[in-house]
Amino acid sequence: MAITSRPPSNDPQNTALVEASLNRYLVPALGSRSIHHVSDTDIANITKKIVAGGHPQRANTAFWYMRAFSTGIANRRNGSSRFPARDWKIRYPAPIVKRKRVVNDAELAAIWTGCEPEPGDIGYSFGSIVKLLMLTGQRRTEIAAMRWSELNLEAGT
Numbered sequence: 001m002a003i004t005s006r007p008p009s010n011d012p013q014n015t016a017l018v019e020a021s022l023n024r025y026l027v028p029a030l031g032s033r034s035i036h037h038v039s040d041t042d043i044a045n046i047t048k049k050i051v052a053g054g055h056p057q058r059a060n061t062a063f064w065y066m067r068a069f070s071t072g073i074a075n076r077r078n079g080s081s082r083f084p085a086r087d088w089k090i091r092y093p094a095p096i097v098k099r100k101r102v103v104n105d106a107e108l109a110a111i112w113t114g115c116e117p118e119p120g121d122i123g124y125s126f127g128s129i130v131k132l133l134m135l136t137g138q139r140r141t142e143i144a145a146m147r148w149s150e151l152n153l154e155a156g157t
Contacts, residue, residue, distance in 0.1 A: 021065045025050065038070075047093035056094030063093055108134065 029046045030038060043066055050059035103111070112134065115127030132143050151157070 018065045018069070021062050022069060025062045026066055026069075035070075043067075044093070051093050057097060059093040060096060 025046050026035075026038075029042060043063065046066070047059040047063045050056075050062055112131065115130045117127055129140070129143050132138075133140060136143070
């Protein structure tokens with residue numbers, strides 16, 4: 001069994017990451033059981049194994065994906081799913097680590113300079129995307145998926 005139903009997302013890359021994580025961790029743990037028969041204990045056991053393998057943040061991400069997936073199932077079944085994320089008694093399997101470092105001004109300048117296109121550079125648009133990320137603080141998928149209709153070039157916004 002593989003999970004192939006796609007969660008609603010405008011980001012195919014994110015959808016692929018979610019699907020890969022579910023197929024890597026949840027599907028093997030399910031065996032022949034239906035997704036509707038997975039308990040919070042099953043999810044806790046799956047994520048504990050990931051933490052024990054030395055990947056606490058990966059366990060948190062897998063937990064979040066499994067919880068989001070179960071919410072989607074519950075919503076599709078009008079709340080009658082036996083896999084109700086909103087009723088889970090378990091929490092994230094590892095402490096959530098906040099970033100302790102930010103890029104300093106010299107590093108920002110080096111990144112900006114590195115984004116300047118070289119003659120004949122095939123990937124020139126990626127430098128523009130990185131610069132826009134630096135200027136706006138948006139996520140990469142928000143910039144990469146941006147449409148011209150979202151911009152007002154006359155107003156500079």
